[in-house]
Amino acid sequence: MKNFTYFRPTTPEQAVTLLEARWGNTEMLAGGTDLLSLQKQYVAQPGRVVSLNGIAGLQTVVVGERSATLGAGVTLARIADHADLRRLFPALTAAAGDIGGPQIRNMGTLGGNLCQRNRCWYFRDEHSPCLLRGGQRCSAIEGENKYHAIFTANHRCVLASPSTLATGLIALGASAEILGPQNRRRTVELAKFFFAPTGPTEREHTLAANELMTSVTIPVRGLTNAAYEVRQRQSSDWPIVQVAVAFSGGRNGEKATGVKIVLSHVAPTPVIAEAAARAVDNRIITDATATAAGRAAVEGAKPLTQNGYKVRLVEVAVKRALMIAAGLPRYWEA
Amino acid sequence: MPWPTTRRVIGTRVQRLDGNEKATGRAKYSFDINRPRMLHARILRSPHAHATIKTLDTAAAEKVAGFRAFYLIKKAGAEVFFAGDEIIAVAADTEEHADDCLRAIRVEYNVLAHQVKEADSLRSTTNTTGGAGVTNVNAGGDFTTDNFENAFAGTAATVQADYGVGVISHQCLESHGLVAEWDDKQENLTVWASTQAVPNTAEGLRVHFKMKPGEVKCITNYMGGGFGSKFGPDIQGIAAAELARTTRQAVKLMLDRAEEVTVGGIRPSAFGNVKIGGTKEGRIQAFEVDCYGTGGVSRGATVSFAILPYVYGPAVPNIKRLHRVVRTNIQTARAMRAPNHPQNSILTELAIDDLAARLNVNPMTMRLANLPPDDVAEAKTNPRGYIAQRGSIYRAEIAIIRKMCNWDRDWHVPGAQKGTIKSGMGMALHTWGGGGRGPNPTRVTINANGTVLAQSSSQDLGTAQRTLMAIIIADVLGLQPTDITVTLGDSSFGPSTPSGGSTTAPGTSPAILKAAETARDAFLTALAGRLNVQRNQLSIAPGVVVNAANNQRIPFRDACSQLGVPNVQANADWPTTKELQNSAPLREEWTTRLTNQGVGGVQIAEVKVDTETGIVTCSKFWAVQDCGLIINKLACESQVAGGVIMGLNYALYEECIFDRVTGRQVNADMEFYKLAGIADMPPIQVHMHDMPERGVIGIGEPPTIATAAAVGNAIFNAIGVRVPIAPFTPERVLAALANRRAGNP
Amino acid sequence: MHDHETLESGPSRRDFLQETGAVVAATALAGAATMESPAAELQPGTGGGIGPNAVKITLNVNGRDVQTSIEPRVTLLDALRNYLDVTGCKRVCDRATCGACTVMLDGKVVYACTVLAIEAQGRQIRTAESLYNDGKLDAVPAAFVRADAQQCGFCTPGFVVAMKAVLDANPQAAPAQVEKGLQGNICRCGTYEQMRDAIYALCNTKRGN
Structure with missing residues (x-):
C-alpha cells in the first residue's frame, strides 16, 4: 500500500473541505473493506485518506411514519438487525444480512456499499489491461468473464455492479442526500445515482469527487418487498446475480401494482427491469406470472463468452424474489 | 518388538497436546517469529507469463526510506516462464518500506508468447516453456495390454466421454517462507521455516551456502499447512538467508496471498x-x-x-x-x-x-x-x-x-x-x-524428577504428530500423554523423514515404540539395582511400577526419584536400509508388522x-x-x-x-x-x-x-x-x- | 490529545514494561522498525493531516494500553503482529475474506487486516490470546481442543474469536446462530465437522445426524 496522509474530520462539512475535485489523490475511508484492498492492490493510490469514521452524525437511523433515514455510515450489521427496517424493508435488510460474514457486516457501511468499486478481477489487478485504469482495452470481454455483466449492449466496460443494497433501495424509491463544496446539498434518487464508467476519471456512480453521501432516505409506503440472491457458497460469497422487488398489494390473492424489479451483478449499473415489472404489474403473483416476469427480465441480455448461464439465473432469481415477496411457498428450499 | 497387544492409550481418542496454545493464538508459527532488529523482505516478480528481462534498474529503490539490501535472483537477459517468476528480493526495516522498495525497482521486459490453457497449449506449434522440444507437448508414457484391438467386442454397453479436473492450488493458510538469522560471526544460520521437512530445509540452505553439517538449524514448532508443497527452503528461503547475511540482521520473508497462490504450489x-x-x-x-x-x-x-x-x-x-x-x-x-x-x-x-x-x-x-x-x-x-x-x-x-x-x-x-x-x-x-521408513531417530528421557521427554526432529503439520509421540510413550510407560513433554521440529536433533505421502506416522511410530521400550527397560533395570530386586520382578502398570518382590506399587514419579541418576535415556531408530535388505526377519518386523x-x-x-x-x-x-x-x-x-x-x-x-x-x-x-x-x-x-x-x-x-x-x-x-x-x-x-x-x- | 489520556491516567509506561510481554516486545520491535523521521502526534478533528511519516499511537490490546509508532497505512493486523508482537491474529488473505485475522473491536468482530491501526485507537481490541488467563482456558477454545476442531491451527484463533463474539453477545445462541457467526472464516485443513461438535457442546445441544 502506498503511504498517505490521514485526515479525521468530525463534521460532514469539514470532510468535504478535505476532498478534491478530481478522483484519485484523495479517497474517503469508511468501513475500509473496499478501499484498503484497492490500496493494497495499488489500484487505488491516494496520497490523502479522509476518514469518515470520526463523524458522529453519519451513524444515525431514524424511522418515521413517512420515511426512514439512514446515515451513510450505518453499518450493514445494524441495517440487517434493525427491527423496524426488517419489518418495513426486508428487501434491504435481507440483502444486508447476506453480505459477506459478520466481520464485513460490522465494518461495511451503507454509503460504502453504494459507492464501492466493482469486483472485476482485471480492474483489481494492476498488471492487466483495464479501461477504468487507463488501459486501451477491457480484458473481460474476451477473457475470463463468468461473473461479469450480461447486459452488455453499448458498454465498453462490462463490470458487474456489485451493490446488493442498491437493488432494494431503488425498488423502494430511496434517494441519497449529498453534500458538496460550499455546503451545497442535493438529493438524488438512487435510481439515477449509478453510472457505467469507461475510464479512469469516472466511478460507478455520479457522486463528484468532492461530494459526500451523508444519508439515504426511504419512503415508507407499505410496499411489499423482498430480495433474492443466487450465491454458490452459503459462507461469505458474492452473489452471481441478485434481485430486489417491491410492489403494492400482491399478497393473499391481491394483485400487485406499481411493481419494481431491480437486478444487480448483471450490468455495469443496477438494472431496473421494466419489462419484467410490466409482466406482473396489475396481476396476481403466481408461479406462472413470476416465471413470465423472469423471462421478461432478461430481454435484451447480451451475455459474454462465459456467462450465458447468468441469463438463466436472472430468470430464476426474479421469479423467486417475486414469490418470496408474495408469500408463496419457497419450492426451492425443499 | 511387537505393538502392545493390550493397548491402554494407543487407539483411543486423545486431544492434541498443543491444542490450547494453538486455539488461543499463543503458538508461535514461523510467520509469527519476530527477532530483535528483524528486517522484512519481499520479492519482485515477473508480471508476464513469458518474457526476457531487458533491463533491471535498482537505483531509485536504494534511495527509498528503510532500504537495506537486495538479493538478485535473475539478471538482465534471463528468461522468465510464468507470471510470478522471481527476479530480485529486497530487505528493508519494515514491511511497508520493503513494499516501497519493490515498487521503485524498474524492470523492462521483452514480452514473449505464452500458453496458460491446457487445450491451447496442446494445439500450439511452438515451445513457450523452455527446454528442448519444438512444442509444449511431451509424450507421457503410453500403455496397452496385449490384443487390445478386439477389447470392446461383445460388450453389453460401451460409453465414451470426456472427464477432468482443473488446476488447483494448495492454498496453505500459513504461506511459504521463513525467518533467517545468522550468528554474530556469520558462521551459523538459524531459520524458522514453514516446512514439511525440517532437516531437508536446513540441508537445502547448508548446500546453498556451502556450509558444514550442523551449521544450519531449522526450527518449525508449529506449521500452518503444507499439503505437499513445502519440502525445502525454496527460492524465498534462500533469498531471506542471503539478505540476512548481507545485512547482519534477522530477515523475515513470508509470501503474501497472491504469491502463495501463484508460486506456492x-x-x-x-x-x-x-x-x-x-x-x-x-x-x-x-x-x-x-x-x-x-x-x-x-x-x-x-x-x-x-x-x-x-x-x-x-x-x-x-x-x-x-x-x-x-x-x-x-x-x-x-x-x-x-x-x-x-x-x-x-x-x-x-x-x-x-x-x-x-x-x-x-x-x-x-x-x-x-x-x-x-x-x-x-x-x-x-x-x-x-x-x-x-x-x-x-x-x-x-x-x-x-x-x-x-x-x-x-x-x-x-x-x-x-x-x-x-x-x-x-x-x-x-x-x-x-x-514409512527411516531414519527417524527418537530419544526418550525419563528424568529423576518424574518428567518424561520425547525428542525427534520430525514436524507436526497439524497432524497431531506431537500427540502421537506422547501416546505411544505413555502407553509403554503407563502414563498419560499429557505426562510426556515432546519437542520436535528442530533439525539440530538429527535426521527425520519429510512429512509427505502419509509417511510420518508409520515412519516414526516404530522408532518411538522402540525408544520408549528401551527407555522403560533401562529405567526398570536401574530401578531394580536400586531396589535390590531382579529386573524381571519390576513391571509397569498404569501410573505405577509394580514390584513383584514385595507386591509394592510405586507411583511412577516416586520410582523416578529413586533412580539414583539424573535420568535414563534411550535412543532408537529404524534399521538401516542395508540392514533391512539383508535381513528378512527385520524386514518383516519393521515393514509388515510394526508398519x-x-x-x-x-x-x-x-x-x-x-x-x-x-x-x-x-x-x-x-x-x-x-x-x-x-x-x-x-x-x-x-x-x-x-x-x-x-x-x-x-x-x-x-x-x-x-x-x-x-x-x-x-x-x-x-x-x-x-x-x-x-x-x-x-x-x-x-x-x-x-x-x-x-x-x-x-x-x-x-x-x-x-x-x-x-x-x-x-x-x-x-x-x-x-x-x-x-x-x-x-x-x-x-x-x-x-x-x-x-x-x- | 485525548488519545493519550488513557495512557496518562493509566499505569506508567514502566509498569507496562514489567507487566506485559506485549509492550516489552513492542519496544524491541519498534527498535527494528527504525523510523526515518520524528513521529508526529495524531490530532483528530482538525483539518490537519497525520503522516505520511510514522505517528505514535496507543492501542488497547486485551485490556492493556500499548504504544508504538506506525505510518498511517499500517493495518491493525500488521501493527499487532509486526509492531506489538501480538501474533494470535494471522495474516492469510489480507483482503477481508478468510477471517484468520479476526479480532474483536469493542466486542464486535472485524477483519484486522482491513482496519487502519490509527482507527483502532480508543477502542478495545481483543485477540485470541485474551482467552487464556492465569492458566485458565476460556470455554470456546477449550471446546475446540476437546472436539479436535483444529489441525494446522492457523485459522483457529480467528474462528475462536468469531465464535466467542457470538456467544458473548448471546450466551443462549443456538448452534445455527453460532455457525452463522463463522460465515466469514475459512479453514483449509477441513475442521468444520469437529467445529460443529464444538459448537453443539458449547450450546449444550445434542448433535443429531
Whole structure:
C-alpha cells in the first residue's frame, strides 16, 4: 500500500473541505473493506485518506411514519438487525444480512456499499489491461468473464455492479442526500445515482469527487418487498446475480401494482427491469406470472463468452424474489 | 518388538497436546517469529507469463526510506516462464518500506508468447516453456495390454466421454517462507521455516551456502499447512538467508496471498477421453483413455496416469492409455495430497457410473463386480499388506458404508426424482500407500524428577504428530500423554523423514515404540539395582511400577526419584536400509508388522442440486477408511473428515483460473478462489475400519481422493446427466442440463 | 490529545514494561522498525493531516494500553503482529475474506487486516490470546481442543474469536446462530465437522445426524 496522509474530520462539512475535485489523490475511508484492498492492490493510490469514521452524525437511523433515514455510515450489521427496517424493508435488510460474514457486516457501511468499486478481477489487478485504469482495452470481454455483466449492449466496460443494497433501495424509491463544496446539498434518487464508467476519471456512480453521501432516505409506503440472491457458497460469497422487488398489494390473492424489479451483478449499473415489472404489474403473483416476469427480465441480455448461464439465473432469481415477496411457498428450499 | 497387544492409550481418542496454545493464538508459527532488529523482505516478480528481462534498474529503490539490501535472483537477459517468476528480493526495516522498495525497482521486459490453457497449449506449434522440444507437448508414457484391438467386442454397453479436473492450488493458510538469522560471526544460520521437512530445509540452505553439517538449524514448532508443497527452503528461503547475511540482521520473508497462490504450489490438471465397455453383469471388459494434463512449466511434474483405471485396474482385462504432458506458462506443480490419485479417481469413477447407468446396474453392484482381487502371491511375503487383501478390505468397507448411508433404501435410478431440488447419491473408492521408513531417530528421557521427554526432529503439520509421540510413550510407560513433554521440529536433533505421502506416522511410530521400550527397560533395570530386586520382578502398570518382590506399587514419579541418576535415556531408530535388505526377519518386523503400506477406502456423497440455478450442495457424506493400527482415533477421524472437506472443495468450488491473453491467474486470492466455509459443508460420518494387526499406516492422503468422484457421481445420480469437469460449478451443471434438454446424449 | 489520556491516567509506561510481554516486545520491535523521521502526534478533528511519516499511537490490546509508532497505512493486523508482537491474529488473505485475522473491536468482530491501526485507537481490541488467563482456558477454545476442531491451527484463533463474539453477545445462541457467526472464516485443513461438535457442546445441544 502506498503511504498517505490521514485526515479525521468530525463534521460532514469539514470532510468535504478535505476532498478534491478530481478522483484519485484523495479517497474517503469508511468501513475500509473496499478501499484498503484497492490500496493494497495499488489500484487505488491516494496520497490523502479522509476518514469518515470520526463523524458522529453519519451513524444515525431514524424511522418515521413517512420515511426512514439512514446515515451513510450505518453499518450493514445494524441495517440487517434493525427491527423496524426488517419489518418495513426486508428487501434491504435481507440483502444486508447476506453480505459477506459478520466481520464485513460490522465494518461495511451503507454509503460504502453504494459507492464501492466493482469486483472485476482485471480492474483489481494492476498488471492487466483495464479501461477504468487507463488501459486501451477491457480484458473481460474476451477473457475470463463468468461473473461479469450480461447486459452488455453499448458498454465498453462490462463490470458487474456489485451493490446488493442498491437493488432494494431503488425498488423502494430511496434517494441519497449529498453534500458538496460550499455546503451545497442535493438529493438524488438512487435510481439515477449509478453510472457505467469507461475510464479512469469516472466511478460507478455520479457522486463528484468532492461530494459526500451523508444519508439515504426511504419512503415508507407499505410496499411489499423482498430480495433474492443466487450465491454458490452459503459462507461469505458474492452473489452471481441478485434481485430486489417491491410492489403494492400482491399478497393473499391481491394483485400487485406499481411493481419494481431491480437486478444487480448483471450490468455495469443496477438494472431496473421494466419489462419484467410490466409482466406482473396489475396481476396476481403466481408461479406462472413470476416465471413470465423472469423471462421478461432478461430481454435484451447480451451475455459474454462465459456467462450465458447468468441469463438463466436472472430468470430464476426474479421469479423467486417475486414469490418470496408474495408469500408463496419457497419450492426451492425443499 | 511387537505393538502392545493390550493397548491402554494407543487407539483411543486423545486431544492434541498443543491444542490450547494453538486455539488461543499463543503458538508461535514461523510467520509469527519476530527477532530483535528483524528486517522484512519481499520479492519482485515477473508480471508476464513469458518474457526476457531487458533491463533491471535498482537505483531509485536504494534511495527509498528503510532500504537495506537486495538479493538478485535473475539478471538482465534471463528468461522468465510464468507470471510470478522471481527476479530480485529486497530487505528493508519494515514491511511497508520493503513494499516501497519493490515498487521503485524498474524492470523492462521483452514480452514473449505464452500458453496458460491446457487445450491451447496442446494445439500450439511452438515451445513457450523452455527446454528442448519444438512444442509444449511431451509424450507421457503410453500403455496397452496385449490384443487390445478386439477389447470392446461383445460388450453389453460401451460409453465414451470426456472427464477432468482443473488446476488447483494448495492454498496453505500459513504461506511459504521463513525467518533467517545468522550468528554474530556469520558462521551459523538459524531459520524458522514453514516446512514439511525440517532437516531437508536446513540441508537445502547448508548446500546453498556451502556450509558444514550442523551449521544450519531449522526450527518449525508449529506449521500452518503444507499439503505437499513445502519440502525445502525454496527460492524465498534462500533469498531471506542471503539478505540476512548481507545485512547482519534477522530477515523475515513470508509470501503474501497472491504469491502463495501463484508460486506456492499447484496440483496438475487432468483431462481424458474415456471409453469404457462392460458385460451385462457390470464387469468392466475394456478401459481406453486418451489423457493429458499440465503441471505448469515443468516437464516432469505432471499427472501420472499409470494407475488408470484407478483402483480397479487389476480386475480390468483390457487397458489402453495414451498420455500427453502439456506444459504451460504457470508455476511448476508440486506434490499435493495424494499426488495423481484424485485426478485418476475422477477419470475412472465417473466413467464407471456412466457405464453402470447404461448397463442398468446399481453402481455399488458394479464396483463389487470389479474389485481388485486379493493378490495370492503377495500374501506370501506381506499377508497383512493392502495388495494381499485389497478385495476383502473393499468388500468389508462397502458392507459397512452400505448400512451407514442406507444405500439400499436411498439410492435411486439416475434422474428419477421429480422437483426442482434433486438429491442423489454417489460413491467412489480409493487407495494409497502410506508406508514409512527411516531414519527417524527418537530419544526418550525419563528424568529423576518424574518428567518424561520425547525428542525427534520430525514436524507436526497439524497432524497431531506431537500427540502421537506422547501416546505411544505413555502407553509403554503407563502414563498419560499429557505426562510426556515432546519437542520436535528442530533439525539440530538429527535426521527425520519429510512429512509427505502419509509417511510420518508409520515412519516414526516404530522408532518411538522402540525408544520408549528401551527407555522403560533401562529405567526398570536401574530401578531394580536400586531396589535390590531382579529386573524381571519390576513391571509397569498404569501410573505405577509394580514390584513383584514385595507386591509394592510405586507411583511412577516416586520410582523416578529413586533412580539414583539424573535420568535414563534411550535412543532408537529404524534399521538401516542395508540392514533391512539383508535381513528378512527385520524386514518383516519393521515393514509388515510394526508398519505396513496400502489402504483402501470407500466414500459416499449425498448431494442436492438446484436444477434451476445449477448450485450443488453436498448434504451428507460418509467415509469408511482403514489405516492399520490406529494410534489416535480422534486425530484419525479429523484427518479423514478434513480430507473429505478438501475433496469437497475441489469437487465444488476451487480452481485456478488463468487469462489466456495476459497469462495471469485472475483469482490468486481467497475471494474468487473459492473455498468452503462451515455453512457449505455437510455432516460427515467417519468410520475407521480398524485393522490393528496390520501395523501403522499413514492416513493423510487417502481420505481426500475419492471425494470429488463420489460427488460427481452423486450429481449424476441426482439429475441423470453427467457434469464431466470438476469443480462442478453452477455454469457447468446448467450447461449439462441444457445439453440434455437439447436432446444431446 | 485525548488519545493519550488513557495512557496518562493509566499505569506508567514502566509498569507496562514489567507487566506485559506485549509492550516489552513492542519496544524491541519498534527498535527494528527504525523510523526515518520524528513521529508526529495524531490530532483528530482538525483539518490537519497525520503522516505520511510514522505517528505514535496507543492501542488497547486485551485490556492493556500499548504504544508504538506506525505510518498511517499500517493495518491493525500488521501493527499487532509486526509492531506489538501480538501474533494470535494471522495474516492469510489480507483482503477481508478468510477471517484468520479476526479480532474483536469493542466486542464486535472485524477483519484486522482491513482496519487502519490509527482507527483502532480508543477502542478495545481483543485477540485470541485474551482467552487464556492465569492458566485458565476460556470455554470456546477449550471446546475446540476437546472436539479436535483444529489441525494446522492457523485459522483457529480467528474462528475462536468469531465464535466467542457470538456467544458473548448471546450466551443462549443456538448452534445455527453460532455457525452463522463463522460465515466469514475459512479453514483449509477441513475442521468444520469437529467445529460443529464444538459448537453443539458449547450450546449444550445434542448433535443429531
